[in-house]
Amino acid sequence: MKIIDQMQKENIDTLLILNPHNINYLAGFMPSAASILVVKDEPVLLTNQMDMEDAILNSKIPVEKFKSLKELKKSLNGVIGLESSMNIQTFERLKKDAAFETKITGIVEQMRSVKTNEELKNIEKALEIAEKAFKSTEFDDSKTENEIGAEIEYNMRLNGAKKASFDTIVASGKRSSLPHADVSMNKLERPIVIDWGALYNNYCSDTTRTIIETERHEEIFDIVLEAQKSAITAIKPGVKVCEVDKAARDVITEYGYGESFIHSTGHSVGLEVHESPSLSKRDETVIEKGMVLTVEPGIYLKDDFGVRIEDMVYVTNKGRVLNKIDAKINI
Amino acid sequence: MKIIDQMQKENIDTLLILNPHNINYLAGFMPSAASILVVKDEPVLLTNQMDMEDAILNSKIPVEKFKSLKELKKSLNGVIGLESSMNIQTFERLKKDAAFETKITGIVEQMRSVKTNEELKNIEKALEIAEKAFKSTEFDDSKTENEIGAEIEYNMRLNGAKKASFDTIVASGKRSSLPHADVSMNKLERPIVIDWGALYNNYCSDTTRTIIETERHEEIFDIVLEAQKSAITAIKPGVKVCEVDKAARDVITEYGYGESFIHSTGHSVGLEVHESPSLSKRDETVIEKGMVLTVEPGIYLKDDFGVRIEDMVYVTNKGRVLNKIDAKINI
Known part of the structure; x- marks a missing residue:
């Protein structure tokens, strides 16, 4: 198992995984309540009674009932790897009278950043x-943003999604200048920024389109689109992600909208x-083959309007856009 | 401000609030990205540029741009209160070379457990x-659980909800024996457990109904209902919440379904x-007037079926059920 090699490199004896997405990634089972995946030579998924039936059916890793943190602590020694997302209350309980050291690691998150073909298929389907x-x-225009x-x-x-992969943003008129505006009960105005995605087989999509109306909207739109294209072109294995950010940012800054x-x-x-x-x-x-990245520059003009364009890009030996619908929409 | 009194009681000089719901509770503004509410005599909400426009419009507490954790740390001394939900990565950065002590506190969560009349109205509307x-x-029956x-x-x-307050559960047939089963793409069978809620003005509702069919379903249903009524009757100010749990559990155990x-x-x-x-x-x-509690006992018969009934209860001098629809549904 690749993860064990990486743990050895980082001098981690046992890795405790609590983040449900990380558990899902490694065990193929998404816990609905607190579970702990103990990664060592013989890994085990500790889960509660509520998830037990589901876990036994779906987990690729042997399942046992979680008894108590006290019991678990007795079995731990050496250096214990923890996820950065662990909360300080759990951390405090874990560390109390502990006979082991702890160390924050991003091993699983790093593994997750490069997708397998099966993962890519799920993302493409989403x-x-x-x-x-x-x-x-x-x-x-008779509908509200919420509708x-x-x-x-x-x-x-x-169409087969388990749910939206995040709360859909429909921000129209002046509200389009707020990048995280979710929805209001206002009727649609222009432009309309729509940022949405589906969850399919636990994998997410994430896309933004802006429906524009006036020449002024189009002027800003074209700058954002140029920035997006520049960033997509910059994506290749070996390039740092900050350079991709710079490629988009430079275009927008040149046009005077950097702020x-x-x-x-x-x-x-x-x-x-x-x-x-x-x-x-x-x-x-550093970008690697198999990553899936969103590219979503935007320009937000306070009290006026905003434009954002977001596509999903799969990294081969260059950046391949996964989206099929055009950036510019004629509605 | 009540929170300052409580901080004094707990010997906390400054309280750092990162949990977006806690920020929303105190400042009346829901951040969409990392923000920090610094609670002391003159509280301040530190937010990023993306939320700035929204925060200035909606926050009851003065807003400033968040510069860096380093800057913030310079201004901290004495005992700093932290939420139990803070992650260990942030905690490690905060504690590094810190000239202050830290202490985990549940001050805000405790305040939130007793609702104001305005909060109750939002919950009732949800x-x-x-x-x-x-x-x-x-x-x-021609529809799927997902549909x-x-x-x-x-x-x-x-009907005016901003969204569902959590992922709706529709678990039918054998799947009703899984308490956290969300939805499948299977067509509806019986019984059907539906656990759903709305989010209105940031407040949640949470209810479960089970639609039954056979006499065996009804037998189990009636036990769950009796357990639920027993728990609701047990709710009053001054009673411990574990006693309410016991009231429901005792009924189910008496009938032989405790496990x-x-x-x-x-x-x-x-x-x-x-x-x-x-x-x-x-x-x-200990239960206090103004709390809003769900009461949701269930019996889950492995590979067979399950029943859960959940109502929302507001605590006056007794438990007042807020739900209007009957527990037993004739469909």
Whole structure:
């Protein structure tokens, strides 16, 4: 098992996995309540009675009932690897009178950043479902943002998604200048920023389209699109993700809107919609074949409007866009 | 400010709030990305550029741009209160070369457990929306569990919910024996356990109904209902939540199904669907007027079927059920 090699490199004797997505990645079973995957030569998934039946059916790793943290601690020694997402309450209980050392590690998150073919297929299917739902949605001005969001999510479910991979954003008119605006009960205005995704077989898609109206909208739209293309072209194995961010940011800055591009250029996506690495100024992760990254520059003009365009990109020897629907939409 | 008094009692000089629900509770603004609320005599909400516009509009607490953890640390001294949900990566960065002590506290969670009248109204509205959506859903056997789940969520949105307060569970036939089964793509069988809720103005509802068919289903249903009534009757100010759990558990145990009631009896609900306290064997929290608790006993018969009934209860001088739809449904 590859993970054991990596643990040896990091001098970790036992790895404790609590993050449900990490458990799902390694064991093929998504816990619904607190479970602990103990990774060592003979790994074991400790779960509670509520998940027991499901876990036994689906886990690739032997399942035992979780008794208590006290019991678990007795079996631990040497250096124990912990996920950065562990909360300090659990950490405090774990460390109390402990006969072992602990160390934060991102082993599983790093494994997850490079997708297998099977994972890619799930992501592509999630994207297909999401795009189909988008195409069957009518952006009729008599509808509210909330109704559009509800409709897209309903359509994704009917197309086979387990649910939306995150809360759909429908931000129209002035609200389009708020990058994380979810939905309001206002009727649609223009432009309309729609940021949505489907969850299929536990994998996420994540896409944004902006439906524009005026020449001023189009002017901004074209800058964002140029920035996005520049970033996509910059994606190849061996390049740092911060360089991809720079490729998008430089274009927007050249046009004088650098201050209005107020987030990073993208992120890895898989079992979670936001995974590591982040395509940001400070992330120096080197791109590898098999990564799936979003590229989503935006320009946000306060009290006026905003534009964001987001596609999903799979890394081969270059960046291959997975989305099928055009960036510019004629509605 | 009540929170400052409580901080003094716990000898906390400054409280750092990162949990977005806690920030929302205190500042009236729900951050979409990492923000820190620094609670002291002159509290301040540190937020990033992406949330800035929204935060300035909506926060009851003065907003400043978050610069860096390093900057923030310079301003901290004495005893710093932290939430139990803080992750160990943030904790490690915070503690490095720190000139202050830290202490885990549940001050805000404790405040949140007792609802104001305004909070109760939001919860009641969320419940009203959820029940209306349930009533307008046709449990037609030609539909899949997923379709029913999608329909309930869509109807809640059209009735004014921002979204479902958690992933709707529609577990039918054998799957009803899995307490956390979300939905499958299978067509509906009987019984059908539906566990659903709406989010309205950031507040959650949470209800479960089981649609039964056979006499055997009814036999189990009646035991669960008796257990639920017993627990609801046990709710009053001054009683420990574990006693409410016991009231339900005793009934189910008397009928010989104690081993098949594999979760706790309920939980507090508010801004989050699962809040503290938990109506479980080990939680000794004393019930107070103004709490909103779910009461949701269940019996799960492996490879056969399951029944769960869940209502929301508001604590006055007794437990007042907020739900309007009957436990037993004739469909």
